[in-house]
Amino acid sequence: MRLSLGENNIQELRNFAQWLLKISDGLASDTTDGEPIIYIPSNILIKNSETALDDLIDFVYPDMLSNLSIENYFKDKAILAPTLDCVTNVNNKMTTGLPRQERVYLSSDFVCAEEGNMEFEIDAFSLEILNGINCSGLPPHKLVLKVGKLEEWEIM
Structure with a gap:
């Protein structure tokens, strides 16, 4: 730190x-x-719990939209989070605040089951379980990205 x-x-x-x-x-x-x-x-x-995440993002990344094209703006800044769910919330909040159109990519909704244990595998891995997996090294089920290079971004 x-x-x-x-x-x-x-x-x-x-x-x-x-x-x-x-x-x-x-x-x-x-x-x-x-x-x-x-x-x-x-x-x-942070006193107001309703705007705590917004306040934290504004504190760590002041005037973020105006600084998107600055090469090293994000380099020495980070928001530390105790769980991957918190990381997801921070990332989603920051992505939502960016201009440009979103593109949504969904993960696969099925298990490639082997013939020997197929019934168990299908029952053990429901759609809710598959889509709810949130672990380091794997993208989320619903990956939301914004289109464009930083050089092209303008405040809309």
């Missing part, structure tokens, strides 16, 4: 870095009934 000064002074940045290190070392929490509780300063909390 990189921390940049931005509007903060050096001492604020040091304090924040030390707080992050304490969290990673397990030293920044109180323990109640064996469950650690970490107190997060109010100045770094």
